[in-house]
Amino acid sequence: MNGELVLVALIIIGLIGRSPIITTAACILLIVKLLTLQRYLPSIERRGMELGLLFLTLAVLVPFASGRVxxxxxxxxxxxxxxxxxxxxxxxxxxxxxxxxxxxxxxxxxxxxxxxxxxxxxxxxxxxxxxxxxxxxxxxxxxxxxxxxxxx
Incomplete structure (x- = not known):
């Protein structure tokens, strides 16, 4: 229950601070917990940073792929x-x-x-x-x- 309260607090903080990234991340993790899909949390933790960095790198490299650079x-x-x-x-x-x-x-x-x-x-x-x-x-x-x- 403690984890859920922290996630709800992060959602509220994200909304107050107008941070859609924090709000969305906390919402997704709260949904994972509420749907009793906790078995996926270690995979999200282990691979989440890699996926995030992959998408960040993709976004940075788009100007090369599009020919703008x-x-x-x-x-x-x-x-x-x-x-x-x-x-x-x-x-x-x-x-x-x-x-x-x-x-x-x-x-x-x-x-x-x-x-x-x-x-x-x-x-x-x-x-x-x-x-x-x-x-x-x-x-x-x-x-x-x-x-x-x-x-x-």
Whole structure:
């Protein structure tokens, strides 16, 4: 029953905060629970991020498939300083994602803070929840900085 109450609270928070992603996700999970389809929750947990990243990647690559981005655009992006900064940003993000995944494997209870922090970011900062791994990567970076500053 506790899980259902949390999901209802997330639905309400999502509605108040005008976050259709949180509202929809919580609704889907509540339906899964109410229809006693809990046996699918581990599969959703295990494969959900992969599917989400797949669809996010598909959306990002559509301009290539549709022809809106052409070879000259790629060459231009890779020969400009802005393109090099974007390349560095992508590389750093991928590195942070790997550190985040590593940290979540070692300390899975951090996901609670990451989820709540993501909800706060969505509701109050108008953020978009595309990356629990990136949130975990940033958490790992912040923890490392704090450890360095604290001398531990």
């Amino acid at each position: 052409q070879t000259k655009d790629v060459v231009s992006a890779l020969t400009s300083w802005v393109g090099w900064v974007a390349l560095a940003g992508g590389a750093v993000a991928a590195y942070l994602n790997s550190r985040g995944l590593e940290m979540l494997k070692l300390d899975p209870q951090l996901i609670v803070g990451i989820v709540i922090g993501s909800i706060v970011g969505i509701l109050f900062l108008r953020g978009i929840p595309v990356g629990p791994l990136m949130a975990a990567g940033l958490t790992a970076l912040f923890l490392k900085i704090i450890q360095l500053l604290a001398g531990k």
